[in-house]
Amino acid sequence: xxxNPLLPMIAQVxxxxxxxxxxxxxxxxxxxxxVEVCFNWSEQLIGNPLQQILHGGVISSVLDVAGGIxxxxxxxxxxxxxxxxQLFARLGKMSTIDIRTxxxxxxxxxxxxxxARVIRSGNKVAVCRMELHNEQGKHIALGTxxxxxx
Amino acid sequence: xxxNPLLPMIAQVxxxxxxxxxxxxxxxxxxxxxVEVCFNWSEQLIGNPLQQILHGGVISSVLDVAGGIxxxxxxxxxxxxxxxxQLFARLGKMSTIDIRTxxxxxxxxxxxxxxARVIRSGNKVAVCRMELHNEQGKHIALGTxxxxxx
Amino acid sequence: xxxNPLLPMIAQVxxxxxxxxxxxxxxxxxxxxxVEVCFNWSEQLIGNPLQQILHGGVISSVLDVAGGIxxxxxxxxxxxxxxxxQLFARLGKMSTIDIRTxxxxxxxxxxxxxxARVIRSGNKVAVCRMELHNEQGKHIALGTxxxxxx
Amino acid sequence: xxxNPLLPMIAQVxxxxxxxxxxxxxxxxxxxxxVEVCFNWSEQLIGNPLQQILHGGVISSVLDVAGGIxxxxxxxxxxxxxxxxQLFARLGKMSTIDIRTxxxxxxxxxxxxxxARVIRSGNKVAVCRMELHNEQGKHIALGTxxxxxx
Numbered sequence: 001x002x003x004n005p006l007l008p009m010i011a012q013v014x015x016x017x018x019x020x021x022x023x024x025x026x027x028x029x030x031x032x033x034x035v036e037v038c039f040n041w042s043e044q045l046i047g048n049p050l051q052q053i054l055h056g057g058v059i060s061s062v063l064d065v066a067g068g069i070x071x072x073x074x075x076x077x078x079x080x081x082x083x084x085x086q087l088f089a090r091l092g093k094m095s096t097i098d099i100r101t102x103x104x105x106x107x108x109x110x111x112x113x114x115x116a117r118v119i120r121s122g123n124k125v126a127v128c129r130m131e132l133h134n135e136q137g138k139h140i141a142l143g144t145x146x147x148x149x150x
Numbered sequence: 151x152x153x154n155p156l157l158p159m160i161a162q163v164x165x166x167x168x169x170x171x172x173x174x175x176x177x178x179x180x181x182x183x184x185v186e187v188c189f190n191w192s193e194q195l196i197g198n199p200l201q202q203i204l205h206g207g208v209i210s211s212v213l214d215v216a217g218g219i220x221x222x223x224x225x226x227x228x229x230x231x232x233x234x235x236q237l238f239a240r241l242g243k244m245s246t247i248d249i250r251t252x253x254x255x256x257x258x259x260x261x262x263x264x265x266a267r268v269i270r271s272g273n274k275v276a277v278c279r280m281e282l283h284n285e286q287g288k289h290i291a292l293g294t295x296x297x298x299x300x
Numbered sequence: 301x302x303x304n305p306l307l308p309m310i311a312q313v314x315x316x317x318x319x320x321x322x323x324x325x326x327x328x329x330x331x332x333x334x335v336e337v338c339f340n341w342s343e344q345l346i347g348n349p350l351q352q353i354l355h356g357g358v359i360s361s362v363l364d365v366a367g368g369i370x371x372x373x374x375x376x377x378x379x380x381x382x383x384x385x386q387l388f389a390r391l392g393k394m395s396t397i398d399i400r401t402x403x404x405x406x407x408x409x410x411x412x413x414x415x416a417r418v419i420r421s422g423n424k425v426a427v428c429r430m431e432l433h434n435e436q437g438k439h440i441a442l443g444t445x446x447x448x449x450x
Numbered sequence: 451x452x453x454n455p456l457l458p459m460i461a462q463v464x465x466x467x468x469x470x471x472x473x474x475x476x477x478x479x480x481x482x483x484x485v486e487v488c489f490n491w492s493e494q495l496i497g498n499p500l501q502q503i504l505h506g507g508v509i510s511s512v513l514d515v516a517g518g519i520x521x522x523x524x525x526x527x528x529x530x531x532x533x534x535x536q537l538f539a540r541l542g543k544m545s546t547i548d549i550r551t552x553x554x555x556x557x558x559x560x561x562x563x564x565x566a567r568v569i570r571s572g573n574k575v576a577v578c579r580m581e582l583h584n585e586q587g588k589h590i591a592l593g594t595x596x597x598x599x600x
Binding site (some may be wrong): 016017019020021022023042044045046047048049050051056057058060061062064065068073088091092093096097098099101102103106117127 | 166167168169170171172173193194195196197198199200202205206207208210211212214215218238241245246247248249250251252253267293
Binding site for chain 3 (some may be wrong): 452466468469471473493494495496497498501505506507508510512514518531541542545546548549551552553556
């Protein structure tokens with residue numbers, strides 16, 4: 001886990017969001033420059049039952065979460081000494097402005113890993129690129145998200 | 151409900167998708183040229199618990215569903231006599247290629263209504279515009295989805 | 301023309317941008333809540349010469365311009381008394397964050413009309429929806445742009 | 451230059467598109483899996499004259515071109531023996547469905563290099579990722595394009 005004490009706090013905030021818990025998302029790795037969010041296959045995440053693949057909305061959701069964590073991190077990560085209340089106050093003002101998801105392959109697998117990195121980091125706006133792979137390394141989806149961070 | 155007997159069948163397919171049921175989505179109106187998909191506020195759909203607002207992934211999910219129904223409808227709606235097996239076979243080959251969601255206002259409300267209409271209808275690809283409002287008519291989000299339909 | 305004296309100044313700034321002049325763009329109507337940017341068909345704007353249609357980049361360009369004007373207007377339009385230097389200073393800090401263009405029909409026609417309206421207006425970020433039609437009312441393209449305005 | 455004799459033909463088609471010539475675009479490298487499209491700084495490509503930077507529409511245009519070349523290549527590249535007439539007929543049916551551009555840094559520089567690669571290659575639809583850098587390696591913009599190829 002990272003040295004910056006803020007990162008575990010940010011990860012915890014995301015892990016505890018009700019909808020992230022419903023999806024079974026877990027922040028499994030989180031450093032200054034990248035994050036990994038995982039979830040397991042589950043019947044209730046199926047879109048098309050004939051094909052037994054993930055619903056597109058599940059994929060967009062986890063990409064948004066991974067991007068959001070990095071956007072928050074890019075805005076707050078420079079700080080090393082913030083009280084939890086201040087962190088929560090800042091987090092409460094951050095939000096996704098827009099997101100694009102490109103679905104590349106059917107969402108099949110046992111474990112899904114979303115990763116994100118920041119490609120534009122500013123005082124007001126951050127842009128992130130996200131990817132979703134399964135446990136075999138199949139590239140399932142791609143995302144681009146723009147976040148309000150300040 | 152519409153005259154075309156395919157529309158109720160399509161609506162049923164979407165209503166029964168496991169993830170749509172998890173979200174509580176219901177196709178509440180469906181005609182040749184428009185669709186309405188609704189869901190109620192629920193604690194488990196919360197993103198940021200400090201703000202008590204819908205998770206962005208919930209919003210993207212329902213917009214994708216509303217757009218997908220119209221895309222399917224634009225491709226199949228001309229048919230009036232299709233056996234269920236054929237319908238399912240065709241549906242199994244349709245998928246979202248990409249989607250963009252613009253988050254306009256915080257997702258607050260008791261009832262949320264997603265609507266969609268087709269803006270490009272082709273043999274291979276359909277493009278839809280989607281909107282999400284709450285029960286007070288607040289415009290919460292906007293979506294644009296590209297779908298593979300043939 | 302609008303009452304607000306800033307609008308003609310903003311229109312002039314856009315009309316004089318070198319690339320807008322290369323494309324032949326003209327702000328033909330501009331009010332608080334909408335704008336119209338027009339250009340004529342020209343051989344040099346062709347993409348595919350076999351089809352004799354507008355290059356997709358021309359379409360994206362004019363949609364970006366129409367959206368940008370409305371984004372600027374949403375941020376500055378409330379001001380009624382700004383010195384030109386201040387206006388230019390503020391304009392210099394505004395920029396497009398991201399834009400999506402959906403191509404709906406081939407770009408054929410004699411006169412093309414881009415329109416835009418603001419769908420999210422904030423202190424930092426504005427989101428606009430844009431459309432391109434030809435002189436016969438054919439809907440050629442659709443755009444969604446996110447702009448940094450503060 | 452590549453072994454596949456189709457690639458130079460495809461490059462030539464793009465080099466000769468009227469709007470690409472207006473922008474000064476040149477296909478400078480083209481292989482099975484990647485392409486490079488370059489253009490020089492020019493006064494007439496300026497958007498904001500105060501900032502002396504490229505117009506966003508120029509950036510979207512070149513990203514669309516680079517992505518389009520790779521999309522065409524992914525659909526036709528497997529063929530090794532096609533008559534020019536057939537190639538042109540196939541090309542005439544291909545088009546951009548939608549494109550997203552993310553502007554990361556101001557478009558400053560002397561030489562601009564757009565690159566693209568295919569991230570989804572299908573019979574009907576191809577998706578490409580594009581990037582724009584200047585001669586110093588500054589990353590100026592990012593694009594994602596969906597193309598109809600069959």
